Structures are given as C-alpha cells and as structure tokens.
Amino acid sequence: MARSMVIVESPAKARTIGKYLGKDFIVRACSGHIKDLPQKALGVNIKRDFEATYRVLPGKEKIVTDLKKAAEKSKAIYLAADPDREGEAICQHLAEELNGSSGREVHRVLLYEITKPAILEAFKHPTAIDKHKVEAQQARRILDRLVGYKISPLLWTNVRKGLSAGRVQSVALRMIVDREHEIRAFVSEEYWNFTAFVQAKNPPPFEAKAVKRNGKKFKVSNQEEADQLMEELGSSEFKVSNLTKKARKRNPVPPFITSKLQQEAARALRFTVRKTMMVAQRLYEGVELGDGESVGLITYMRTDSTRVAASALSEVREFIEESYGKPYLPTRALTYRGKKNAQDAHEAIRPTSALREPSKVQSFLSQDEFRLYNLIWKRFVASQMKPAVFDQTDIEIEAGSTEFKAVGSVMKFDGFLKLYDQAVEDKDKLLPLVEVGEKLQVEKVVPEQKFTQPPPRYSEATLVKALEDKVIGRPSTYASILSVIQSRDYVKKEEGRFVPTELGETVLQLLVDYFNDLFDYNYTAKLEQSLDEIEEGKEDWLHTLKGFYLEFSRELDHARKEMKNLKKQATLAGVQCEKCGAEMVVRWGRFGKFIACGAYPECKNTREMDNTEGDDEEGKEPAETCDKCGKPMTHRKGPYGTFLACSGYPDCKNTKKTIQVDGKTKIREDTRLDEECPKCGSNLVLKHGSNGEFSACSNYPDCRYIKQETTGVTCPECEKGQIVRRKSRRGRNFYGCSAYPECKFVLWNKPISEKCPSCGAAYLVERSTKKEGLVRLCQQEGCSYREAAEAVPAG
Secondary structure, X not given: OOEEEEEEOOHHHHHHHHHHHOOOEEEEEOOOOOEEOOOOOOOEEHHHOOEEOOEEOOOOXXXXXXXXXXXXXXXXXXXXXXXXXXXXXXXXXXXXXXXXXXXXXEEEOOOOEOOHHHHHHHHHOOEOOOXXXXXXXXXXXXXXXXXXXXXXXXXXXXXXXXXXXXXXXXXXXXXXXXXXXXXXXXXXXXXXXXXXXXXXXXXXXXXXXXEEEOOEEOOOOOHHHHHHHHHHHHOOXXXXXXXXXXXXXXXXXXXXXXXHHHHHHHHHHOOOHHHHHHHHHHHHHOEEOOOOOEEOOXXXXXXXXXXXXXXXXXXXXXXXXXXXXXXXXXXXXXXXXXXXXXXXXXXXXXXXXXXXXXXXXXXXXXXXXXXXXXXXXXXXXXXXXXXXXXXXXXXEEXXXXXXXXXXXXXXXXXXXXXXXXXXXXOOOOOOOOOOOOOEOEEEEEEEXXXXXXXXXXXXXXXXXXXXXXXXXXXXXXXXXXXXXXXXXXXXXXXXXXXXXXHHHHHHXXXXXXXXXXXXXXXXXXXXXXXXXXXXXXXXXXHHHHHHHHHHHHXXXXXXXXXXXXXXXXXXXXXXXXXXXXXEEEEXXXXXXXXXXXXXOOOOOOEEEOOOOOOOOHHHOOOOOEOOOOOOEEEEEEEOOEEEEEEOOOOOOOOEEEEEXXXXXXXXXXXXXXXXXXXXXXXXXXXXXXXXXXXXXXXXOOOOOXXXXXEEEEEOOOOXXXXXXXXXXXXXXXXXXEOOOOOOOOEEOOEEEOOOOOOOOOOOEEEEEEOOOEEEEEOOOOOOOXXXXXXXXXXX
C-alpha cells in the first residue's frame, strides 16, 4: 500500500515527526530552500511583470531527485516546512518540483509546536499553500535581488570589487554610522550631583539626592556653582518637608517574542543573536528525552505575537497554583497587548508544556539548550503570575534653596519575581520613620563632578531593539542582517559594540548620496508594512514592485551617471616618493586606502596607509631599514594583513611580518622554543603564517622540518599514531594519522579528545556550518549526537 509523504526542512524535525505519525507516512527533509534565483544572473524579467526565474540550488540536485523518486511512490504529499513566509515559499517550490502534472494530492500542514498532540491535530486539518505568503516572500526576494544586483556593480566600479549593497542591511549600517556621527559630534557638558548623608531621630541613617533648586530641576554646571552651594548648605537646616507612602506594583512581563528573546538572551546569557536562533531552532525541532521519544520543547521561535493558546494558559495556571499556591495566581489568565504591526498567526514563544520544568529535562540538553529553555520557561510561567508589590516611601527634605529626596521601597509580596528574578533591578532600601517638620542631622554632603556622555554604540541587543522600534526587517531576518554587515567588513566589534569601518562609512556615504530615499528609515519601514499587507491579502505584490521600481530606476540612472569614482580620485598624502621624488597621493584599492606615487604609471611605488599613533617621522615611515640592502622598509598590506617590505622592491624582496601593539606597528619576531628539532637538533621556533601559528626548525632553509599539530586523539584505525593536522595540495586542512603512509586514516573535520556522551565513541569532531555555526557531533554510524560548540578566539 502506498504511503503518504511528509516533507519538512531539517533531519532533526523529520526524525521527531516520523516517530509520531507511524507506518502510513514516510518523512523526508529538504534541508531548507531547494530553489532560488540564479546566482550569476538577475533572474527577474522587469519588463514581463517581474517574472522570476528559479533554479534548483547548487548542491540540492540529489535531494530533489531523491524526493521526486519518493513522491512517485506516495499517494499524497504533506508539506510541513516552518509556518512563515520562507516556509511557505519552500512548500510552493516543493509542490512545483514534486507534483508536476500527476495531479497527486498536495497538502500544507502548519506545525507551531513539535509535540505528539499538536502534530496529530495538524495532520487532521491540513490546508492549502497560502498564496499570499508566497507572494510576500517572492516580493521580498525580488526587492532584495534588484537592490543587490543593480547597486553592487556601482560599488565595484567606483570603490572596489567584492562590495555589496543590501536593501535592509544597508539601513542597519546607516544606523550604526549615524550613531558614530552622533558620538563624534557630541560635546560633553559638566554637571554636578549632590548627595546628603543624614540621620533622623530613628535609625537607620540614609542618603538623599538633590532634585530641585529654587523650585526648578536641580542643575549645577561648574566648580564655582558647586562651591557656592556647598557654602550655602553648610549653614542650612535640613528638615523633612513632605512624606509620601504608597503601594507600588511591578507587573509581570509578557512571554517572549523573537526580538525580545534575542535581546534578553544577549543580556542574561551573553548569546549572539545568531546563536540564540540556532539554539531555539533545536529546542523547537525536537529533543530526545528519557522515554526514547523526541519532543519539541518550545513553540515556533519566529513570532512577534504575545498571544497564548487557551490550553496552554489553563495548564500553566494549574501549575502555578500547585507549585506556588493560590496567592500567586491571578483571578483570570493575563493577556498582553501586542505591537501595533504584529502578525498574530503564531503564538508567543513558550514551552510546549509548562509541566516540563527545566530541571526535569536538563540532563537531556546541552548547556546552551538548557540555559535558553530555562529562560523561556521562566518568562512564560512568570507572565501568568501576580504582580510584585512594594511599599514605597518618598522623603522630601528642604535645605535652603535646595530640595533633596530619598526613595525607599520594601517588597511586601514577591509575586512573579519569585520565579523571574532577572527582572529585578531595585534592591530593598530601608528608610527610617520620620515626621514632617523633623530636623535631620547632616553627617556630610558629597558633591560629585560628572560629565555628560555620548550615546553608546550599538550592541547586538540594542541594534535589534532599534531595528524593531523602527519596524525595519522582521524577527527572522535580524540574525542575517547582523552577520552580513560584519562579513562585508562594513562594521567591526569593539568590546561587544558595533563600530563602522572606514570602508563601511565610505560605502554608506555613496549609498545615501545617490539612494537617500531607498535607504531612508521611514521608507524601509513603509516597504516592510507593504510586505505584511501582501501576506494578509490587502495589497497586490505586483503593484508594490512596480511602485518601488518606478522611483528606484530613476535613482539608479542618476547614480550611474554621477556617482563619484573613488578609484580615480586622489588626494595629496603630504609626502614625497622615495624613488622618484614626486608627490605621493591617497588612492582606493582592493584592501582599502593606500599611498601611491603621483607619477604612476612611470613610477609604481606604493605604501600602506599608516594609521598608527605615535610613530616617528609623522607616522608615515617606520624607523626600520632593510637588513639586506639598507634601504628604508615601508608598510604594505597583503591578503593576510600588514607587513614591512623593502622600498628597493623588486631588486630586494625582503619582507617582515608586523603586528599592532598598543596602537603601534611592531615587527613580529619568531619565538624561540625550548624544544629541539628531531631532524637536525636545532631549536624549534614559533612562526606565523597565513594559516596562523606553527612550529618549525630555526635552521630553515637548510632544515625544513615543520612540527605537525596534534589533536591529542589516538588514531582509531591503527591505535598507534596520533591524529595530526595536515594540508592538502589545494591548501585545505584535513586530519590524518601521524603514522602515514603506514596508516592512511583521514578525517576532514577536526577530532576532539572527548567521548561521545550518547554512544561512548572515543572522540567527537568539530564542524562549522553557515546555518548552525560551530558544532560538535559524533561520526559513529547510527549516533545522532550533535551540540553547539563555542568558538575559541584566536590567540
């Protein structure tokens, strides 16, 4: 009997669903998108109503072929990709490839949580593919393709090859650059805080802050004013002018939406946005628990709705009453108002069962999975608990023309804070019993000089919040936005904050100069709203594209004619060429700005732009001469970083590697090791190559011994040699037995000397993927162990 075929996106999700559906279904994974616009062509026919040409993605041909073969033997196809725009597009492409003209039944199944009851219920009520979602995804894809493929070549021509412009990524870059401009333009202002330490008739002593002066907001701007006020306060009587007592509530916070989860995971767990989504995906797709069954621990993690299903509310309320008692349970379930533009198709991010406490599943989760699940579980349960209640006391103190204020609060009932303690910011602050008119004894008054600070640079969490506030991008796109602007070298991270590079600022300035409307915050948000309306069936996708392209084509034509060519522009560098005496100029090249001889092409002398501070000779020339020919060494930049090269090149080809130390360029010396070369007996030295550090003989080139990097893993084949890192003819790293050629065991992935916690295999391997980042997994046949691994910083 023919079985029905179910297609999901990931193998993990396929395994979980397959266990619940039984023998009448065969479950396969398509591993994400199977089709996209072509890589080396626009793929959009603008003249034919933006007709898109889709191709099977390179590397996905075998998956599509296997799915087609399985489909031929199936009586029906159930498409169960993720319940969002991207998932809907995947389902549409699968239907096109697998159904053809056979007329086979094709159903769409929406899975918001991967649990047995939810899966069985969803398969009882399949739907059709949502054409509006497909159109919204296609409109977004075409918009992004038009911007990328039409603008990027302008950057290649006018700045350098390999650059790109993205419709949303460029707006995120603009936010970072605009913030940097605010910081540079910021003028710090002096101000003073005054704190009085006082004692009433009753203990304890307490402190009060100056809040008003002469009836207006307190302001002291300089030392002179501070000295005058200190003199005045020295002769002033401090007495209680007003006393206020009131009960204050702190309400619980809503369950997570995607952006809030990303922000809180960054704050509380120090997770990057990408890592948060990767771990959440695993929790959603399914985790094997002790009963041998896989179960999704959380609902779908891409949502901006705070809505919760009635069944989940009923369950969590029962749990709160049983676990914490009736005082913690509100009279009715709490509901939260969502964002104005929120899509309500999905629930909030919550545990699939509140009864599945983090402590009960901890042994089945990796550390990262447990920490994120614990955060999601606590947030959800706390969202249905009563508010915390505080007794707040405000004491106002009159001292001459200045008013001081002390605020103290004492928790009367912890409410939701009993569980979700991450939300606690204030600590109990006890104040004494006082009376209005009571005179206070002043122990001391402390003036503190302060200076206003510029707005902080964006971190991942604050940039996500800013994007969310401006309605730029969607929850599912934030991770890729942050990844792209870093991979393009438009921004870098310093102490966890985004700083635009010179390249990033240069590219953005060109984009804003010639495409200001396209990369405007409000326009991008409006376009995002149009995509939402397409998804809801309120807007026609073709109308949106035509309206966009009408203005975009005008800006594009103008940019093609008028955009500045930075490659051809040259500014005087203020130094003379040491070869021919001509003026040197600053130009743009493959690796950024560099200094070149103005007499080019007659003289081809170049040097790197030296941005270090404190170097001698105006920071232009290193105080280093070539130890081979005696000519000056100059800074240059290659594909692997900065180095010193002889100015006598090509007659003298002497070079030295350099590094940055305390803002200055230093020569990187080889480090002598207390280890002898096994071939010639000379000392080994630590060298630095294009692939990092390595140990080699100091007697090079007479002795070419290079110490192989061992992984500490014994070869599982011969059980004699060690697994060491080696390099293929094409420069790719691989790992093989040190007893080669006697033993020819090899691995492409780096082995880790750590037993598999699932099957007990002698070692695990590390592998990096675009989707998951660095992961550790077991290669033993039949073992599915896999978990995220923290990347170890170089050096």
